[in-house]
Amino acid sequence: MSHTSAVRRRPPYAVRAGTCVAAIVLLAACGDSAGTDADTAGGSPRKPSAAASSAAPRTGHRQADGPPGRAAASAPRAPGARPARIPGLGSLTRGRIPAGARQALVVTGDSYDSSLSTAVLYARDDPTKGWRAVTPRWEAHNGLNGWADKHWENDLRTPVGVYGLTAAGGLFAPPNTVFPYERDPAYSVSGEGFDGEPLEGSFDYVVAIDYNRTPGVSPLDQERPLGQERGGGIWLHVDHGGPTQGCVSLSEGHMRELLRLLDPRKNPVVVMGDAEWLEG
Template sequence: MLAACAGMTPKPATTPWNDARQLVLVTTADWNATTGTLRRYERNGGQWRQTGETTPISVGRNGSAWGLGLHSPQPDAPQKQEGDGRAPAGVFRIGTAFGYADTASTAWPYEGMGASDWCIDVPASPLYNRIVDAKQVGDAAVEGSTEPMRRDLHANGDVRYKLGFVIEHNAGNRSGAGSCIFAHLWRAPGEATAGCTAMPEPAMRELLAWLDPRRKPIFALLPRNELERLHAQWDLPAPMHAE
């Protein structure tokens, strides 16, 4: 009996993302690292398998911290807060893609941004952590926000939001828990962000072309030691030995 049990295949982990068949996985060296790698994975009822090339990325200027996502709360280590300069760690749904153009080469839901579109990063606002159109909500509602979605028009030609997607951290919009978390382009290789994940434009275009709504993709960001600790429990790929 024991021998039979020893030969049994381990039962797959049960997680809120069991239905995911695509995974965007960002790994950093530790909680304070500002750069890391992004890998894309797919599965068809079995193990996760990497597809495509490994991509260099940058994260928050102060590293990362536990965010609010699909994963269970993790009381140890830093916790994401508004303005802390850390990227949220954990497992998250992927939200709407966005950019400066009206359309993009992707099957993923996409919205072209205009000069009146803002993401609200004011914790006291009832619109906190939401992308809104000032033409609809009024100029007063976006007052104080530092996140125009057309940074090319409001921030001296900034290209970072030319193409990207929402990472659904703090989907319940808890005040002060962190807002406006995106994957977007970087201005220069390795340049840290305020809390987002940044990458080269070709990598973003390839990623968006790959995302398939039918495969219910998720986004995960973890320091290497946390991925080592949690990958089996959370049904994620084990960390790569060579970065």
């Protein structure tokens, strides 16, 4: 999907009065993690050239904005067998997934500056067998400008990292789900997206990503533990057919399926970033 200068001049995410301020005003951030922050100064670094990338040692790979999780504890296994790993994740990214997480939605961006991505939900119910895919690969969108190693308000990028999923909500009644969910008319949005597509219905179903928010509170909560300048209101929500301001969007059907599958007892997380970062 091309992003011309004309597209960027569109007023992003106009909303009705009284609608979700956390999701619209703060959708100028639309993303980040479940935990504390690394607090390095400066904006999102540019990617090195292909030549520089190939020469750089893996120890110098970009770091996530959020903190690493505990490395998964080793589990007993049959001689010669190894628990299955999530494909596309390198050792650094795998180490950020908390040991207690048994569901992981992996969102893989096409490239650092791309707004196109895909998502797959994985589960590990049997630690001796490791991770298995429980959904096919879903098409998704992320922020207009791609991904951010350190997210700032209004940068139109989605933060890379591993973040908890602890609360959901929406304009519509929830599907059959055990995930905490609130129905509220505040989940309303109007106006046009960056490609001129209507935004109405984008918040019919949302799952809050625990970036710069208190885990477990309403997705509409506006508290920002890292400070307002670090953005917030980063959600998984219904796709409107174009780039987001920092959230990750899936089709309505896939959002409903995700809500049916997510289980708070399995400590679900989202693992998200461009493909190169995830491979680190």
